[in-house]
Amino acid sequence: MPRTQHRETRQSHAVRAALAGNQQFQSAQQLHGRLRARGDGVGLATVYRTLQRLVEQGEVDVLRTDDGEAIYRLCSREHHHHLTCRSCRRTVEIDNSAVEAWARRIGEENGYADVEHIVELVGTCADCAAS
Amino acid sequence: MPRTQHRETRQSHAVRAALAGNQQFQSAQQLHGRLRARGDGVGLATVYRTLQRLVEQGEVDVLRTDDGEAIYRLCSREHHHHLTCRSCRRTVEIDNSAVEAWARRIGEENGYADVEHIVELVGTCADCAAS
DNA sequence: CTTTGTGCAAAGGCTTTGCATGCTT
DNA sequence: AAGCATGCAAAGCCTTTGCACAAAG
Numbered sequence: 270m271p272r273t274q275h276r277e278t279r280q281s282h283a284v285r286a287a288l289a290g291n292q293q294f295q296s297a298q299q300l301h302g303r304l305r306a307r308g309d310g311v312g313l314a315t316v317y318r319t320l321q322r323l324v325e326q327g328e329v330d331v332l333r334t335d336d337g338e339a340i341y342r343l344c345s346r347e348h349h350h351h352l353t354c355r356s357c358r359r360t361v362e363i364d365n366s367a368v369e370a371w372a373r374r375i376g377e378e379n380g381y382a383d384v385e386h387i388v389e390l391v392g393t394c395a396d397c398a399a400s
Numbered sequence: 401m402p403r404t405q406h407r408e409t410r411q412s413h414a415v416r417a418a419l420a421g422n423q424q425f426q427s428a429q430q431l432h433g434r435l436r437a438r439g440d441g442v443g444l445a446t447v448y449r450t451l452q453r454l455v456e457q458g459e460v461d462v463l464r465t466d467d468g469e470a471i472y473r474l475c476s477r478e479h480h481h482h483l484t485c486r487s488c489r490r491t492v493e494i495d496n497s498a499v500e501a502w503a504r505r506i507g508e509e510n511g512y513a514d515v516e517h518i519v520e521l522v523g524t525c526a527d528c529a530a531s
Numbered sequence: 532c533t534t535t536g537t538g539c540a541a542a543g544g545c546t547t548t549g550c551a552t553g554c555t556t
Numbered sequence: 557a558a559g560c561a562t563g564c565a566a567a568g569c570c571t572t573t574g575c576a577c578a579a580a581g
Contacts, residue, residue, distance in 0.1 A: 276535060276580050298570075312538045317571060319536090333464040337545075338570065352510055361510050371498055372521055379483055379492045381523030388519050390503055391463065392512030407555050407560060429545075443563045448546060450561090468570075469545065536579075543572070553562075 275322060283309040284319040294332060294340035294360065332389075334358065352390040356397035363390070406453055414440040415450040423480070425463060425471035425518070463518055485525035494521070 275281065287300045287307075295303075301316045320341050323329035330344050332351060350368065352361040368388055376384030406412065417440075418431045426434075432447045451472050454460040460472050481499065483492045499519055507515030 274535090278536060278579075280537065296570090314539075314572080315537055321572095331466075333466065333468055335462075335464065336569090337464055337468040337470065339468065352506060352512055352515070354512065355516075361512075363506055365502070365506065367502060371502075375483060375494055375521060376523045380526035381483055381485065381492075381521075382526075382529050384483070384521055384523035386519070386521050387466065388517065390506060390512075390515055390517045392507045392515035395511035395513075398513050409554070409561060411562070427545090445547080445564075446562055452547095467544090532581105534579100534581085537577085539575095541572105541574080543570105545569090545571105547566105547568070549564105549566080551563095553560105555560080556558090 275326075279309075280311045280315050281319050283311050284316055285323070288323075288329065288341065288343050292342070294330075294342045294358065296334075296338050296340050298338075300341070332360070350388045350390065352392060354394035354397055355391050356393055359394050359396075406457075410440075411442045411446050412450050412453075414442050415447055416454070419454075419460065419472065419474050423473070424482075425461075425473045427465075427469050427471050429469075431472070461516060463516060465518070481519045481521065483521040483523060485528055486522050488525065488528050490525050490527075 283304050284300065286309075287303055288295070297313070297316050297320055300320075301311065301313045304311045304316070320329060320331075320339075324331050324341070328344055329341050330351070331339050331341050332353065334340055335355070350363045350365070352363055353359070368386065372384055372386040376382065414435050415431060418434050418438075419426070428444070428447050428451055431451075432442065432444050435442045435447070451460060451462075455462050455472070459475055461475050463471050465471055480496045481494045483494055484490070496519075499517065503515050503517040507513065
């Protein structure tokens with residue numbers, strides 16, 4: 270059982286609140302700046318470490334911008350993949366059991382056990398394609 | 401039409417050759433190391449600048465890994481995916497037609513065009529599982 | 532009281548940039 | 557000859573880590 274053992278601190282609460290207050294993907298630096306502006310001073314390193322924990326616990330999704338910056342957002346579902354617009358970053362969460370099954374089958378066919386998969390899709394969304 | 405004008409140099413040729421020699425996405429550092437190993441010494445900065453130019457010219461695609469590393473690949477190349485052993489790094493090439501179709505369909509269903517995908521499988525191979 | 536979280540600053544890793552030099556055209 | 561391309565090293569950015577201190581359980 271993944272016993273999520275983390276302590277309740279003012280800082281971790283602040284980070285979670287900042288995430289909850291915005292449904293869009295935000296960078297660690299943005300969150301840090303937002304917290305600082307709000308008066309909830311939190312060290313940048315703490316922001317990163319808190320986000321890291323949340324990602325490990327599966328409570329937060331993380332993606333990478335074209336700049337290589339990590340952006341975070343509270344998850345809405347369990348396991349899913351992302352389809353991201355390469356232009357505006359609009360993101361759709363994909364929940365497709367076909368991929369899961371496919372990955373597992375490929376593993377079995379090749380004698381590999383405990384197969385994990387990384388799947389990310391990038392495209393141009395309808396709006397951006399139009400403009 | 402703006403004819404993309406770039407000079408022919410040993411280095412730019414080497415980078416293009418390295419890209420052409422691998423149908424998968426590769427990082428700049430990987431390309432640099434490969435060139436160095438091959439004897440075609442090329443400065444790391446030059447690798448980056450050449451890749452930058454190729455991307456601007458639309459000859460190369462760029463994506464970001466979860467580590468924030470940029471990975472490059474010549475456009476319009478058929479590629480395959482890999483199933484890698486997390487222990488011994490043994491790698492199997494995977495037929496990709498199923499994934500290609502799946503990715504394209506997901507894109508269409510969501511109104512996304514030109515869908516690129518990153519797919520990586522990691523598991524434990526039979527030998528390593530036995531030991 | 533013990534363990535984990537926090538801050539700060541330093542260190543890391545990837546990428547970009549300044550500048551003098553070499554090579555292409 | 558003129559101007560981009562290259563190398564090297566330094567600088568930039570985002571992120572992680574070491575360490576001492578504070579706080580939670």
